[in-house]
Amino acid sequence: MINIEQISKKYKSAESYSVKDLDLFIAEKEIFGLLGPNGAGKTTLISMLCSLIKPTSGAFTINGLNYKNHKNQLKQLIGIVPQEYALYPTLTAFENLKYFGSMYGLKGKSLDDKIKDKLDQLGLLKFSDKKIETFSGGMKRRVNLIASLLHEPRVLFLDEPTVGVDVQSKNVIIDFLQNLNQAGATIIYTSHHLNEAELFCTKVAIIDQGKLIAEGKPKALVESQEGAHNLEDVFLGLTGKGLRDSA
Numbered sequence: 709m710i711n712i713e714q715i716s717k718k719y720k721s722a723e724s725y726s727v728k729d730l731d732l733f734i735a736e737k738e739i740f741g742l743l744g745p746n747g748a749g750k751t752t753l754i755s756m757l758c759s760l761i762k763p764t765s766g767a768f769t770i771n772g773l774n775y776k777n778h779k780n781q782l783k784q785l786i787g788i789v790p791q792e793y794a795l796y797p798t799l800t801a802f803e804n805l806k807y808f809g810s811m812y813g814l815k816g817k818s819l820d821d822k823i824k825d826k827l828d829q830l831g832l833l834k835f836s837d838k839k840i841e842t843f844s845g846g847m848k849r850r851v852n853l854i855a856s857l858l859h860e861p862r863v864l865f866l867d868e869p870t871v872g873v874d875v876q877s878k879n880v881i882i883d884f885l886q887n888l889n890q891a892g893a894t895i896i897y898t899s900h901h902l903n904e905a906e907l908f909c910t911k912v913a914i915i916d917q918g919k920l921i922a923e924g925k926p927k928a929l930v931e932s933q934e935g936a937h938n939l940e941d942v943f944l945g946l947t948g949k950g951l952r953d954s955a
């Protein structure tokens with residue numbers, strides 16, 4: 709489904725590569741976790757796959773389509789949940805979602821029904837007429853999620869969808885994504901929550917300093933590393949315990 713070949717990214721202002729010669733294949737209907745320490749290149753990789761930034765070299769296809777020749781088809785095929793909220797604070801949840809739906813050519817009663825259904829699934833229906841500025845972080849994350857999938861993308865990219873939310877919101881989001889996956893969507897998400905990834909992901913890739921250093925089913929990765937009891941052990945064994953601060 710997603711075929712990444714030798715992809716690299718060096719930002720103009722940067723001295724080194726943020727992603728370097730990375731090869732990866734993500735199969736259809738996978739829940740795929742991109743894991744790595746701060747600055748590993750997860751956001752850069754996901755941003756390239758969403759066509760938000762251009763690779764410096766290398767290529768990728770999603771369902772056989774490449775971003776150079778099939779921009780519009782890719783836009784319909786994928787959904788993007790960015791780390792930052794893309795919502796308008798002074799509009800209500802419903803108004804925000806009407807706006808995002810209209811960007812994909814959706815309108816009328818079918819859009820309204822879809823918005824209500826998703827708000828309901830994510831526990832937000834009774835807040836649909838409240839302004840976003842009154843929402844908690846966890847509520848905003850859930851509206852942000854709905855905004856990205858009203859057009860029913862087959863592939864959903866999420867950049868740290870559960871960061872900064874409480875356990876209740878996190879569980880609602882994870883359950884929702886699992887249902888979406890059961891219904892056929894391929895899910896690619898970045899996370900620092902290794903316990904969550906171990907339970908949630910069908911496959912993970914560990915990235916460090918822009919390079920792919922391990923890939924596989926969480927259970928197989930844990931079994932393959934001597935002395936590892938969980939994904940966190942594998943992660944620390946492969947990436948080390950040093951801090952990754954840089955500026």
Ligand SMILES: Nc1ncnc2c1ncn2[C@@H]1O[C@H](COP(=O)(O)OP(=O)(O)OP(=O)(O)O)[C@@H](O)[C@H]1O
Pocket residue numbers: 719720721722726744745746747748749750751752753954
């Ligand atoms: N716009 C940019 N210009 C220059 N360098 C950048 C830019 N965005 C990211 N970088 C650098 O690229 C590297 C990878 O950053 P990226 O945000 O992709 O990592 P990440 O794995 O998503 O990190 P985190 O977990 O902290 O979000 C870092 O060294 C970062 O400083």
